[in-house]
Amino acid sequence: MSVYEAIRLRRDVRAEFTGDVVDDATLWRILDAAHRAPSVGNSQPWDFVVVRDPATLRKFADHVADKRVEFRNVLPQERAETFEPIKIEGITESGTGIVVTHDNTRGGPHILGRATVPETGVYSTVLAIQNLWLAATAEHVGVGWVSFYDAPFLTDLIALPEGITPIAWLCVGPVHEFQQIPDLERLGWRPRRPLTEAIHHETYRTP
Numbered sequence: 001m002s003v004y005e006a007i008r009l010r011r012d013v014r015a016e017f018t019g020d021v022v023d024d025a026t027l028w029r030i031l032d033a034a035h036r037a038p039s040v041g042n043s044q045p046w047d048f049v050v051v052r053d054p055a056t057l058r059k060f061a062d063h064v065a066d067k068r069v070e071f072r073n074v075l076p077q078e079r080a081e082t083f084e085p086i087k088i089e090g091i092t093e094s095g096t097g098i099v100v101t102h103d104n105t106r107g108g109p110h111i112l113g114r115a116t117v118p119e120t121g122v123y124s125t126v127l128a129i130q131n132l133w134l135a136a137t138a139e140h141v142g143v144g145w146v147s148f149y150d151a152p153f154l155t156d157l158i159a160l161p162e163g164i165t166p167i168a169w170l171c172v173g174p175v176h177e178f179q180q181i182p183d184l185e186r187l188g189w190r191p192r193r194p195l196t197e198a199i200h201h202e203t204y205r206t207p
């Protein structure tokens with residue numbers, strides 16, 4: 001699969017997991033792709049916690065369900081109705097959670113390139129996630145990013161040491177198919193912007 005094909009095929013997956021668990025060799029290739037991401041000062045600030053214990057998956061899914069209710073309860077009526085049928089996670093169905101974490105101390109205090117833009121550390125970890133996502137797609141493995149959680153809850157659930165921040169819970173598993181249109185677009189939450197709107201010339205404000 002070409003990189004362009006993987007980019008076009010990639011979806012955030014919630015409902016299309018087969019129920020099979022991704023095999024270890026495939027998971028290794030996907031994590032190897034993630035670990036080859038660029039990083040500020042070559043700091044490689046990421047780690048990957050692979051979670052497969054059904055009891056842990058269940059606990060996290062229950063926490064996320066509570067957070068979903070909290071979000072729905074602050075939506076205006078019309079948005080709440082649009083939100084209702086939208087599935088926001090496939091934690092137990094995917095069979096594997098990968099928590100991508102960030103260590104801002106890795107590489108010491110003098111990270112080449114981070115002095116002026118401190119966020120470049122976290123940007124680096126997010127690039128590892130994008131590598132992971134595209135590699136998984138090329139393996140016909142789905143990925144769904146879950147951010148409906150309180151960081152302290154997840155930190156406690158998987159025993160993260162102090163200073164290690166959870167950046168994402170990724171549901172990872174084989175899929176029946178990839179949807180062609182993002183769920184949020186198909187279900188009327190928000191469409192894709194045209195590329196022409198995102199491109200600016202010379203300055204942000206083009207006349």
Ligand SMILES: Cc1cc2nc3c(=O)[nH]c(=O)nc-3n(C[C@H](O)[C@H](O)[C@H](O)COP(=O)(O)O)c2cc1C
Binds near residue numbers: 010012014087145148
């Ligand atoms: C930082 C981040 C957090 C996200 N959190 C969630 C989430 O909690 N639940 C969910 O269903 N999708 C989540 N998504 C997936 C987006 O909804 C999805 O990427 C977007 O609707 C576009 O769809 P596509 O990825 O299939 O192209 C997240 C995506 C990103 C990049």
